Amino acid sequence: MSNKLNILKYYLLFRYRKFYSARQLKFFQKRMINRHLSFVTENSPFYHRFMGKMLESLPIIDKKIMMDNFDIINTVRINKDEAMEFAVNSERKRSFSPKLHNITVGLSSGTSHSRGIFLVEDSEKDKWAGFVLAKFLERGITAKYNVAFFMRANSNLYESVGSSDIRFEFFDIYADLENNIDRLRSFNADIIVAQPSMLLILARKIESGRLSIHPETVISIAEVLEKEDEQILKRAFGLDVIHQVYQCTEGCLATTCRCGTLHLNEDIVYIEKEYIDKRRFIPIITDFERTAQPVIRYKLNDVLVEREYECPCGSVFTALERIEGREDDVFVFNGTDGKAVKVFPDFIRRCILFAGDISDYRIVQRSDGGIDIFCDVSSLIKEKISEEFRQLSADKSFLLPELRFYPYSCEKGRKLRRVESQRKT
Numbered sequence: 001m002s003n004k005l006n007i008l009k010y011y012l013l014f015r016y017r018k019f020y021s022a023r024q025l026k027f028f029q030k031r032m033i034n035r036h037l038s039f040v041t042e043n044s045p046f047y048h049r050f051m052g053k054m055l056e057s058l059p060i061i062d063k064k065i066m067m068d069n070f071d072i073i074n075t076v077r078i079n080k081d082e083a084m085e086f087a088v089n090s091e092r093k094r095s096f097s098p099k100l101h102n103i104t105v106g107l108s109s110g111t112s113h114s115r116g117i118f119l120v121e122d123s124e125k126d127k128w129a130g131f132v133l134a135k136f137l138e139r140g141i142t143a144k145y146n147v148a149f150f151m152r153a154n155s156n157l158y159e160s161v162g163s164s165d166i167r168f169e170f171f172d173i174y175a176d177l178e179n180n181i182d183r184l185r186s187f188n189a190d191i192i193v194a195q196p197s198m199l200l201i202l203a204r205k206i207e208s209g210r211l212s213i214h215p216e217t218v219i220s221i222a223e224v225l226e227k228e229d230e231q232i233l234k235r236a237f238g239l240d241v242i243h244q245v246y247q248c249t250e251g252c253l254a255t256t257c258r259c260g261t262l263h264l265n266e267d268i269v270y271i272e273k274e275y276i277d278k279r280r281f282i283p284i285i286t287d288f289e290r291t292a293q294p295v296i297r298y299k300l301n302d303v304l305v306e307r308e309y310e311c312p313c314g315s316v317f318t319a320l321e322r323i324e325g326r327e328d329d330v331f332v333f334n335g336t337d338g339k340a341v342k343v344f345p346d347f348i349r350r351c352i353l354f355a356g357d358i359s360d361y362r363i364v365q366r367s368d369g370g371i372d373i374f375c376d377v378s379s380l381i382k383e384k385i386s387e388e389f390r391q392l393s394a395d396k397s398f399l400l401p402e403l404r405f406y407p408y409s410c411e412k413g414r415k416l417r418r419v420e421s422q423r424k425t
């Protein structure tokens with residue numbers, strides 16, 4: 001059982017721990033990293049050989065290395081096959097309270113060909129809960145809140161936040177939509193937490209007059225919230241800011257401030273930046289709160305873009321312009337000079353945005369390099385989209401492959417990736 005007192009303790013810690021300068025933050029991170037490394041090198045067989053070493057001398061790892069060495073990286077002696085079987089069974093039965101050796105085991109919601117698992121201890125869950133509450137409960141923890149949580153699995157990670165003043169209602173995104181909407185109508189949610197694809201469904205219901213709800217806070221999780229989708233949500237919910245939690249299995253990396261800017265959560269993760277140009281970087285994360293399954297110098301495949309100007313909120317945490325998407329989703333074309341040309345998802349997205357007001361779309365580069373565009377638009381708009389692509393290919397000097405148009409579709413429960421590359425480079 002999670003300990004409510006513990007959650008409150010962490011809530012107070014995160015809420016009132018302030019950083020006034022970059023120097024103070026750096027000093028704090030250094031202390032946390034040192035403390036964490038002495039725990040990890042003591043308890044994780046994989047990291048044991050690095051005892052007494054600085055963070056920089058530890059290896060940079062990725063999902064594959066993490067999964068290949070799962071048994072020796074974790075500090076709680078859980079075997080990967082056992083954990084995987086347990087997680088799959090729990091998810092299949094839609095039953096999420098049982099734990100394996102007192103540890104919560106979850107399946108990562110990545111794409112199916114690279115399924116991962118994660119382990120979380122009770123104390124880490126309390127910290128997570130305290131952290132989320134500190135970031136988003138604007139009226140303080142003593143006020144009453146109804147929180148509607150849409151997610152793909154009722155991991156008991158999230159249930160730990162329930163208390164007498166904070167009511168959590170869980171909505172399974174695989175369940176019947178109309179049923180969920182009926183429940184949402186009667187729940188009177190102050191806070192709605194859901195992935196953008198679900199928030200967009202709610203927004204359309206609101207705009208068409210079929211749903212009347214007035215949450216004070218809307219938090220987007222799990223998928224990247226595209227700018228244009230953010231605008232739709234602001235308008236439908238009548239809010240100035242749509243909050244975001246940029247979280248992956250490996251940790252809670254960034255959250256929005258009161259201005260709506262995403263800031264890296266540098267009070268719980270240390271992030272090394274591998275720059276790919278002036279402001280774009282790939283994060284390498286070290287989470288100094290994760291103990292059961294340490295996350296040390298773990299390289300993600302997302303591309304983040306730093307904000308050019310400081311955020312008016314005054315936070316010393318790195319401000320982000322946006323999350324560009326997975327590095328995997330960079331499109332690769334044959335250049336006119338015979339070399340490969342890489343194009344960031346952002347440019348691909350613009351070909352749709354510039355062509356007209358298109359709210360639902362997906363663009364996929366197939367493994368053979370061709371492009372499939374899923375959207376419900378007139379032939380005139382299709383021609384405009386094609387023209388944008390022709391312009392892009394001229395700007396970037398690549399040979400434009402065939403574009404194929406299909407009606408819009410997005411598999412239920414699947415992560416919404418508007419721009420996706422299936423091409424392996």
Ligand SMILES: [Zn+2]
Nearest residue numbers: 257261311313
């Ligand atoms: Zn800010």
